[in-house]
Amino acid sequence: MRSRKAESKPLSFSTTMRNPNRIVRFLNCLLPYENQVLTHDIIMKVIYNAIKQKLYTPVIVRRTPDLACILKSDDEKYSDAQIDFIIERSPQRHKEAGFEYGWDSRFDTIFKLPMEFGFVKYAMGEPIRISTTGHMLIDAINGKEPNEEKIQMVFLNSMMKYQSNNPYRKNANSNVPLILLLQVLRLLKEDAEENGAGVFRQELSLFICWPDNNARSLYEKIKEIRNTVGYSYSDEYMYEICLELLGASDKQRNRFKLSQICGEAVDEYIRKMRTTGIISLRGHGRFIDYNAWEIDKIDYILNKYSEYRAFETKEEYFEYIGEVDAAIIKMKSAVPADTTDLRKATLKKFAAEYSKEEIYLELCKVCNKTASTDYMLKLLPGPVRLEFLTSIAMVQNFENLDVMPNYTVDDEGLPTNTASGGKADIVCSDKEYQSLIEVTLMCGRQEQVHNEIIPIRRHLVEEKKNQEKTFSVLVAPIIHEDTKQIAEWYKFKEDLDIVPYDIERFLKKIKRENKIASLLE
Template sequence: MSKAKYKPLSFSTTMRNPERIASFLKCIVPYEHKILTNEIIIEIILEVIRNKLYKPTYVNNVLRYKAIYANEEKSFTREQLLDIIENSEQKHKEAGFDYGWPSRFDTWYKLSKEFGFLYYKMNEPIVISSLGHMLIDAISENPLNSEKIENVFTHSLVKYSSNNPLRKTLNSNVPLVLLLKVIRNLDNDPEYAHNGIFRMEIPLFLCWPDGNDIALYEYIKNLRKNYGYSYSDEFMYDRCLQILNAGEKDKKYFKLSKICRESVDEYIRKMRMTGLLSLRGNGRFLDENKFKKEKIDYIVQNYPTEKTFENEEIYFNYIGEIDTNIVNIQTKLPENSNEIRKNTVEKFAKQYTKKQILSELLILSTGSRESKDPVFRFINAPARLEFLTSIALKQCFKDMDVNPQYPYDDEGLPTSTAGGGIADIICKELEYDELIEVTLMRGRADQVNNEIIPIARHQKEVRKSNPDTFSILIAPMIHDDTRMAAEWQKVAYGIDIYTYEISKFIGLLDDGGNNLKDLVSFKRNLVDH
């Protein structure tokens, strides 16, 4: 058995957002309390592929399977799923699991196990914690419950330990609590108050050996005094190797690109799932979200930066337990908080070119590549679509009152999508009100039931005070039935809903116009009727 040593913290990139984690958890719900065997693993894998959460290469090699996977309204039969599994060799091995699909199962669910959502071990019952069920419930609500999701990940990460029994490492700290306490230490230092953590300093957190937040604060302060904020990747990499007690031979395992870039990105994503952290300085700094001050106060006062566990079961029972204090502490917004959100849209509309924003929208439309922007890349795609659409509208119609409805942090950046009962973005200009709804959903049922029907309901309410109101639905693609449903609302109730694919909407904005009324006048040629 290999000896444990200091290692950089690295979160799995297979589960990058709460929705994906919850979707995988939902596939395992029917098998909760069953004894985990290879046969049960295969049944769970069938559910994962049936729900199109994982796409084996073999699917692309068979045209009929590729067509089914691409069509949200079609589903695989059991026989087809078994054929896919049989012809999709998984060259994969995880400790405690057989080679192939059983090891692939462990790769998918290991992060949920570490985060306390799920407990499993071969030949033992599968258990989903209260925290895991809370996450599933939050994602299943329509719209999803963003505050509940933040509470779930806050619960998990204030207890998540770098040396938990599922990891073999000498590093021993609670990464989130360590981060929050170091930020507080810097905030209490007159020289560095309100700066937060510089992005190039995050590798230190990934490699720090223990929970000594004072020592890490002093280490960072010393670096800033001697070098300012001019660290290079190579400079920080060398210091991380020193912290890890790593030699030249360890460089093939501890790669610069991983420690200074890839793991940093994933660390930021995971920490921001709690809603406790804000990005500042165009993504250059990670700081506490001042709207969450009361909750952060409670965490730094009641949770340790270091904790060890004898075995997996003790760890699971600890991390999966719900702290009602975290649930009950509410976010406190200042009186002018809505102006913070609107001002951020205006700031980004000036800071970025129209071409840059439209290019970012196109990334969401195709889903074929990732944003490289230091801010946008850390905003979950559905919320990012609302943010980018708001910015694009403000860039094209400078006198328009653009009022997005998404929840936001103290920088005015979205933390999740807009809640139910109101349009995603409300725009006003002169006599017109425009209700903008954006979605990444492509399926007929999703667009008709979750978008067109609520849009019509919202518009009926707004028309009571302003009859000159219309709505626009924007999506990567518009289903034919969605267009028909929008047209039916016009015929039956006089409700104006115009449907745009993102690419067509980009074309509309690119052509320009003076106001909302101009945008409406273009609809006959450019909307998808």
């Protein structure tokens, strides 16, 4: 069959794989079949497991009341008969090259991005292969506590090699997106006329459509736009520039949507660059820049990977991108020993710049899994956003309260990952009490009892040795009845105060109270 000629297309990452954890959960569905020849039967087993784990949800689920109820519940599971029903009633009207029409092609759509990132390689009639980096990612998530630093390093290892014209894509645009971004950021930083803030968010559409790896030409284009219109222009203005870069025909103009080039693709581009840990947000997400604590990694990447070869075959590309660069994996960040002041300063800044009502609304959105439209907040993964927003809400609503979140931060003080195990998500204290705040998006009995209440009890016992007047608070979208009962049992058995709040009750409480002791009532 004659191969279709490559055309210039905007860079796009699948939005079905926004979260690294989601990529790993799909890889886990594939793991039992590693080294087995990919067949339709294996594809259906993988799809079966993905539906069972609620990773993939066909439309029929939400249209069928009993299935929709199971989907919303973290405790209830689909029966085998229900999964068979879902698959039977969900014919996939979809076709990918090299795969039969239907579920086989849907499988390829799901796993294509992890394959482009070098975590897995598959083709019909060939053995399924999971790379070293793929296994590192699986191991990092499947441990007792997710190893967020390791996950970040695996994605950095991938993104510093990822090519826009890799053999899995027919794209005439040819560059390594992360390298191109780092090179342009360096040129902007060396420019005395610039303020050092980095790349303006709307300028990222240029990166998505840029035809080659000529960073200086891209830098000069950015300078031209800034000198002409500054930072105030419409999406339509940038869209027309991008269509010109793509050499778009009238037909392509209809296919390359403004909402994609200036919206969805930009958001996903930022998310993917941020997974590396070396990119920071500035100005409430209006600019992206180097993470100053990662300069050693950035210098290493630019020195070693600025020159690269294009790969003709999928096999060569897989071997290249799936290989671990031991030097970058071992490289440490120059994070200050104490980031307390930076975290608190950032919290106070956001608490002042956002109204209480805006934070309440964003908390409801993240708990209800409703998309945020805020430039910066929508770029934070749900669990990270929940810790950040709750910390802001505590600063805004309580008098003379010291709020210390334990999430990891970048050089801007913005959260990059959730608090690690062994410590409370947020520690709040005033002259009278200390409160250990734990927040979670998990609503099921298993998750809340085993992953939250039991560790909370352990943290609380330890903290009360240092400060007797300490209590814990658990905030979740919904509190399971068993969670409430176990909290009551710990109060009866050990006189430990663990107070569970669903998000609605929590917000009502903090709106009318100004002392942290009120959370005990």
